[in-house]
Amino acid sequence: EDQVTQSPEALRLQEGESSSLNCSYTVSGLRGLFWYRQDPGKGPEFLFTLYSAGEEKEKERLKATLTKKESFLHITAPKPEDSATYLCAVQGWNNAGNMLTFGGGTRLMVKP
C-alpha cells in the first residue's frame, strides 16, 4: 500500500524566512510525485510533477526536489501570499488503473 507522510504538519515563517517542507513516501513503482497548493475553500492547485530521483523543478519562490525516498519543497524568501496548505501525492496503481495517494499536508503561514 502506497504511503505518503508530510512534515511538519504546520509551519509559521516570517516573510523572507526560507524553509523546506518534507514529503516521505513508499510506493511500489513510482510513476510520479506531485505537489499541490490548496487555499481554504478551494480545490488543490497543481504546482509540480517529479518523475525520477535527482529531478528538480522551480516556479517563482518554490523549488521541488526528489530522491528515492522523499521530496522537498523549498520556499525561498516567502511572502504572505504563499500562505496555504501544501499537499504531496504519489501516483501509483489501483484496480482502475492509476491513482494518487495524498499526504496529510503542511499548513504554511507566512507573517508579514
Add this chain to the structure above:
Amino acid sequence: SAVISQKPSRDICQRGTSLTIQCQVDSQVTMMFWYRQQPGQSLTLIATANQGSEATYESGFVIDKFPISRPNLTFSTLTVSNMSPEDSSIYLCSVQLAIYGYTFGSGTRLTVV
C-alpha cells in the same frame, strides 16, 4: 489545463437524505476521480469512474453509499446517500489529462445536520 465545474459548491442537508454532486469538464477525459476531504484532513480517493464501465471503489467506500454515474466523457455525478453527520466533508472531482496531469474542481462543501 482542464476546467472543472462542480455543483453545488456547498450545501447543508438533513441526516437521512441524499445529495447528488455534479462534475462537468471542458475536455473529454477517460478517467474521473472522486475524493473526500474531511475537516482538517487530506484527500482520500473514493472511486475512479471510467466512461462506459462501473466505477471502481477504494477500500472503505461502497456503491450503495456513494453511487456514481459516468454517462459521457465530460460529466460525472457522485451521490452521497442516507447521510449522517460523519459525511460532512468536502467532496472533490478530479480528472487526469496526459499533458496537464491531475486537475481538481473547487469542491462541494457538505454539512449534514
